[in-house]
Amino acid sequence: MSRHLGAIRQLGYVVTDIEEAMDHWSRVMGVGPFFYNPRVPIENYTYEGQRYEVHNSVALANSGFIQVELIQTRNDAPSMYRDFLQAGRTGLQHVAFWTEDYDTDLAAMEAQGFNVKMSGEVGENGRFAYFDREHHPGTVIELSEVRGPKGDMFRLIREASQDWDGSDPVRPFPSLDRGSA
DSSP states (O other), rough: BBBTTTTTTTEEEOOSSHHHHHHIIIIIIIOOOOOEEEOOEEEEEETTEEEEEOEEEEEEEETEEEEEEEEEESOOOOHHHHHHHHTOOOEEEEEEEEOHHHHHHHHHHTTEEEEEEEEEEEEEEEEEESSOOOOTOOOOEEEEESSSSSHHHOOOHHHTTTTTOSSOOOOEEOOOOOOOO
């Protein structure tokens, strides 16, 4: 447990070939099934306070309590993922903490001196913020709101991983529409 936000709920890996990464994780690591979205619908995206249009592909699966996120950037919009790749790195880029009280947890992190470097929203009540502190690769902290459809989707993904038999290792992303996930 983190003294800041509770348990780490997600490990975010930046990869250069998401299809290859899903194959490795599902076949070699036995983690799956992956729910894949070739273009995540990110709204209100900012990087260092500036708005950009990002194109990221994302695949999500669970291994027990922990969600594995694979991320491939598809355009050159500024992002912490692009920074990670430009530094010559791939692999674990961030850990995410999930919250149902985003505003309170965001304010608490900011009060401790953490500054938001990248943020956006995926679905209603699906805000996220990445903080600017990274003392070594893989330690960026993400705060991810899970009250709305994104939280419903994350529950569905975790449930699909329970007793997964290895079949159908890559599936389409569930809908982020309210009531559809």
